[in-house]
Amino acid sequence: METTASLSLPEPAHAHAHTSSGIENKKLIMWLFLASDCMFFGTLITTHLIYRKLYPSGATEEGILNITQTFNIELTSFSTFILLMSSFLMAIAVSAMHKGELKSFRRNVLGVIFFGFIFLGCQVFEFTEFVHGNPELGVPPMTLSNSVFGSTFFVLTGTHGTHVAIGVLWLIGLFFYSFSGRMTRDSALDVEICGLYWHFVDIVWIIIFTVVYLVEYL
Amino acid sequence: MATDYHEAVACKSQLPHIKSALGLTRPDYTTGIADWLTTVDHKKIGMLYAACALFFFLVGGIEALVIRLQLIIPNNHLISAQLYNQLFTMHGTTMIFLGVMPLSAAFFNYIMPLQIGARDVAFPRLNAFSFWVFLAGALVLNLSWFFQLAETFGWFIPVDGKTDIVPAVGWFAYSPLTSVQFSGVGTDFWLLGIQILGVASLAASFNFIVTIINMRAPGLTMMRLPLFTWMTLVTGVLIIFAFPAITIALLELMFDRFFETNFFHVEKGGQPILWQHLFWIFGHPEVYILILPGMGIISEIIPTASRKPLYGYPLIVFSGAVIGFMGFTVWSHHMFTTGLGKVATAAFSLLTMGIAVPTGVKILNWIGTLWGGRIRFSVPMVFSLGFIWMFMLGGMSGIMHSAAPADAQQQDSYFVVAHFHYVLVGGLLLSLLAGIYYWVPKVFGRMMNQKLGYWVAGMVIVGFNVTFFPMHYLGLAGMPRRTHTYWSGFGWELWNPVATVGAFVLGIGILLCFIDVVRTVIKGKPCGSDPWDARTLEWSLPSPVPAYNFAAMPVVQGRDAWWLHKHEAGEEARLTYEPIDPHGIHMPSQSWWPPFGGLGFLVFGISMCMHGAGVVFAGYGVIVGLSIVVFTILCWALEGPGGYYIKPAALHAEAGAMGETQSSSEFKG
Ligand code: HEM
Numbered sequence: 001m002e003t004t005a006s007l008s009l010p011e012p013a014h015a016h017a018h019t020s021s022g023i024e025n026k027k028l029i030m031w032l033f034l035a036s037d038c039m040f041f042g043t044l045i046t047t048h049l050i051y052r053k054l055y056p057s058g059a060t061e062e063g064i065l066n067i068t069q070t071f072n073i074e075l076t077s078f079s080t081f082i083l084l085m086s087s088f089l090m091a092i093a094v095s096a097m098h099k100g101e102l103k104s105f106r107r108n109v110l111g112v113i114f115f116g117f118i119f120l121g122c123q124v125f126e127f128t129e130f131v132h133g134n135p136e137l138g139v140p141p142m143t144l145s146n147s148v149f150g151s152t153f154f155v156l157t158g159t160h161g162t163h164v165a166i167g168v169l170w171l172i173g174l175f176f177y178s179f180s181g182r183m184t185r186d187s188a189l190d191v192e193i194c195g196l197y198w199h200f201v202d203i204v205w206i207i208i209f210t211v212v213y214l215v216e217y218l
Numbered sequence: 219m220a221t222d223y224h225e226a227v228a229c230k231s232q233l234p235h236i237k238s239a240l241g242l243t244r245p246d247y248t249t250g251i252a253d254w255l256t257t258v259d260h261k262k263i264g265m266l267y268a269a270c271a272l273f274f275f276l277v278g279g280i281e282a283l284v285i286r287l288q289l290i291i292p293n294n295h296l297i298s299a300q301l302y303n304q305l306f307t308m309h310g311t312t313m314i315f316l317g318v319m320p321l322s323a324a325f326f327n328y329i330m331p332l333q334i335g336a337r338d339v340a341f342p343r344l345n346a347f348s349f350w351v352f353l354a355g356a357l358v359l360n361l362s363w364f365f366q367l368a369e370t371f372g373w374f375i376p377v378d379g380k381t382d383i384v385p386a387v388g389w390f391a392y393s394p395l396t397s398v399q400f401s402g403v404g405t406d407f408w409l410l411g412i413q414i415l416g417v418a419s420l421a422a423s424f425n426f427i428v429t430i431i432n433m434r435a436p437g438l439t440m441m442r443l444p445l446f447t448w449m450t451l452v453t454g455v456l457i458i459f460a461f462p463a464i465t466i467a468l469l470e471l472m473f474d475r476f477f478e479t480n481f482f483h484v485e486k487g488g489q490p491i492l493w494q495h496l497f498w499i500f501g502h503p504e505v506y507i508l509i510l511p512g513m514g515i516i517s518e519i520i521p522t523a524s525r526k527p528l529y530g531y532p533l534i535v536f537s538g539a540v541i542g543f544m545g546f547t548v549w550s551h552h553m554f555t556t557g558l559g560k561v562a563t564a565a566f567s568l569l570t571m572g573i574a575v576p577t578g579v580k581i582l583n584w585i586g587t588l589w590g591g592r593i594r595f596s597v598p599m600v601f602s603l604g605f606i607w608m609f610m611l612g613g614m615s616g617i618m619h620s621a622a623p624a625d626a627q628q629q630d631s632y633f634v635v636a637h638f639h640y641v642l643v644g645g646l647l648l649s650l651l652a653g654i655y656y657w658v659p660k661v662f663g664r665m666m667n668q669k670l671g672y673w674v675a676g677m678v679i680v681g682f683n684v685t686f687f688p689m690h691y692l693g694l695a696g697m698p699r700r701t702h703t704y705w706s707g708f709g710w711e712l713w714n715p716v717a718t719v720g721a722f723v724l725g726i727g728i729l730l731c732f733i734d735v736v737r738t739v740i741k742g743k744p745c746g747s748d749p750w751d752a753r754t755l756e757w758s759l760p761s762p763v764p765a766y767n768f769a770a771m772p773v774v775q776g777r778d779a780w781w782l783h784k785h786e787a788g789e790e791a792r793l794t795y796e797p798i799d800p801h802g803i804h805m806p807s808q809s810w811w812p813p814f815g816g817l818g819f820l821v822f823g824i825s826m827c828m829h830g831a832g833v834v835f836a837g838y839g840v841i842v843g844l845s846i847v848v849f850t851i852l853c854w855a856l857e858g859p860g861g862y863y864i865k866p867a868a869l870h871a872e873a874g875a876m877g878e879t880q881s882s883s884e885f886k887g
């Protein structure tokens with residue numbers, strides 16, 4: 001790691017332990033977790049798609065659901081965009097941390113957190129809309145229990161939302177931690193790992209957005 | 219402060235009380251119970267796993283014996299049908315998740331880091347966390363017995379009025395039996411217990427994989443790894459890819475039961491068959507998760523006792539990996555009778571036959587290792603030979619199952635029960651007992667009673683065959699599995715009592731072994747550090763192994779490094795050691811958070827079940843439990859890994875004495 005003038009971080013107490021593969025332990029375990037997480041989402045998405053194929057209307061009977069009417073694709077496209085942009089900010093935050101630029105790190109992480117909240121807000125809004133439906137426009141409600149589509153949709157997107165929420169909590173933790181004066185150069189690795197997680201959650205959302213939302217408009 | 223490190227001390231009880239970044243004192247200096255609660259030492263965690271595993275083996279064993287007693291004669295009404303269902307459910311679940319898996323985890327924990335020359339696993343606190351979460355899951359499952367007891371006394375009545383408080387849905391918990399209409403709180407206990415155990419297994423596997431990939435001693439390339447370490451790695455990979463399927467299946471089931479979703483609700487369009495697929499996508503890899511560690515254990519013992527290198531090492535490694543991979547492609551052989559369609563059935567049938575090939579390769583390799591060896595029939599070796607034989611029989615009935623038309627006859631009959639007990643008891647349990655006899659001298663520096671060992675081997679192998687061989691016949695004669703009782707006149711009256719008698723012989727054999735373990739720990743005969751004249755690095759250490767494992771890092775010169783060092787001519791065959799760090803050895807600090815996190819999971823699990831039973835305010839318990847978990851993670855992160863330095867005794871003595879052992883020849887015969 002190069003030393004720049006702005007590097008104000010103290011050295012960690014012990015040098016980086018050497019690893020056989022050259023990849024840091026923490027980074028490797030994150031990759032393994034993400035590999036495993038792929039299977040989690042894979043299972044959920046498969047469940048959703050199987051039932052989707054089985055029930056063309058999303059439920060056992062016609063008329064219970066009207067999926068394209070229920071969906072608010074403009075809003076979801078917007079929140080998808082926001083999440084994508086948050087990944088961009090996350091990348092900048094990681095690189096700032098590598099350079100030891102704490103201020104820039106804080107600014108960008110705050111941005112990621114903010115975007116994360118927007119995404120979560122959209123999701124909460126969306127969920128409540130879906131559950132209530134819109135009697136005036138004749139949009140039937142979609143709930144966890146009134147249809148198979150509702151079950152698979154809410155559990156899948158809810159699991160993703162939980163991932164985002166955990167990521168936001170993690171980032172908030174890092175943000176406040178950066179004021180403690182305890183951040184060392186090791187912390188760049190911690191931030192990088194958080195970044196890996198965040199990008200992964202973002203990629204998963206792209207897949208969900210495609211196979212859960214967009215395909216409904218084919 | 220994270221930068222405040224302890225000074226080097228000779229013994230950790232001399233450590234000053236140093237505060238962590240949180241301002242709390244790290245429990246590094248502790249002894250006694252607090253030490254066991256807060257330990258992050260992979261060896262102590264291994265022992266904790268082993269102690270729990272042995273306990274739950276006994277619990278599961280008692281459950282099995284009651285089942286056998288119920289079946290001893292036709293028309294028996296020793297226990298009720300419901301209790302019978304609960305017993306076989308808990309027997310299967312306990313043996314698999316609370317007996318075999320933790321005992322394997324115990325060996326992974328204790329032995330694997332020693333085999334690769336590591337000071338500990340990659341994430342010591344995470345390792346401790348895995349154990350405590352495992353214990354929480356085990357308790358959630360088994361505390362159901364106490365609630366059941368309370369129910370019989372009328373102290374506890376679930377709102378739905380269903381009395382199956384101990385799970386009664388079988389170890390694979392097929393839907394729709396698990397829906398709220400058909401089963402009570404027991405299913406909640408089952409699903410939450412397994413879910414929590416899954417967290418533990420996943421965390422442990424991440425840790426082991428990182429350890430093996432990243433923390434090998436210099437010179438220890440992947441193709442020099444001891445076989446047991448290889449199998450730990452493959453098992454870890456299987457776990458991280460197989461457990462998500464069951465985790466999600468359980469999540470869906472949980473939502474069905476608690477929040478009225480429709481994943482498996484037939485009347486709303488749910489498909490129970492989905493559960494079967496998800497379960498077996500996990501379930502079949504799971505059987506390899508169970509067996510691969512056993513294969514690793516005997517791949518250590520057979521070369522040691524044959525005094526020959528493992529025959530075809532690369533082939534064994536490769537077939538282990540192939541088994542792991544193919545394990546994901548055969549799940550539907552558990553569902554041949556569900557009407558998958560001709561093509562799917564044929565494909566799964568062929569793949570299942572295919573998976574027997576790498577399995578057979580391994581067996582040939584073990585036999586090849588025996589060939590021409592100077593075999594010592596030590597106790598672990600007798601168990602290992604029993605493993606090869608019994609496991610092969612189980613594999614053969616497996617291949618019989620793989621033919622779908624034949625399986626249509628065998629499905630859900632005692633023939634299947636015979637098959638999986640041949641692989642799981644005849645195979646796996648024998649290898650685990652072999653591992654106990656083989657490694658207890660390393661762990662405690664004391665020898666188990668060898669004479670008794672031969673008796674145990676005899677009783678277990680004979681008892682096992684008397685119990686389970688007749689089940690092949692019973693199954694083909696049409697006796698369905700999971701049947702509470704049966705009428706006379708079907709031709710099942712002879713072999714059922716025979717099996718019951720065998721089961722008691724088997725049970726007593728295992729009990730004797732466990733009693734001997736306890737006796738050995740307390741006052742076994744001390745033995746040298748390398749009583750079997752073994753081949754791998756763990757035997758280069760003194761027994762019991764010091765807290766820091768290796769005072770100096772070994773530089774590995776080949777496969778079977780320790781054997782080469784002892785028996786091979788030439789300077790290049792000697793083990794060398796890296797220079798000793800004069801600062802002492804860096805040790806990770808102990809922590810209260812792992813057990814605290816386990817507590818959180820326990821509170822969460824039990825509260826969920828109570829919520830399911832309609833107990834007031836239980837929902838708050840759920841929140842409390844989850845909050846404890848979140849709080850733990852936060853404090854854990856803030857606390858930092860910490861650490862202190864310890865000066866090994868060898869540092870005070872001559873550094874040249876390193877690796878010197880007092881190999882005793884007493885037990886070699
Ligand atoms: C040669 C390799 C093997 C083959 C071809 C094979 C094949 C099969 C098949 C086709 C079944 C389904 C039978 C039925 O339900 O009708 C089955 C069941 C089972 N096998 Fe294997 N198997 C093999 C090895 C193993 C191993 C190594 C283990 C575990 C260590 C194992 C454990 C089980 C268990 C537990 C079941 C029963 C599950 C249940 O229904 O509760 N098998 N096996």
Ligand SMILES: [Cu+2]
Binds near residue numbers: 548549551
């Ligand atoms: Cu299988």
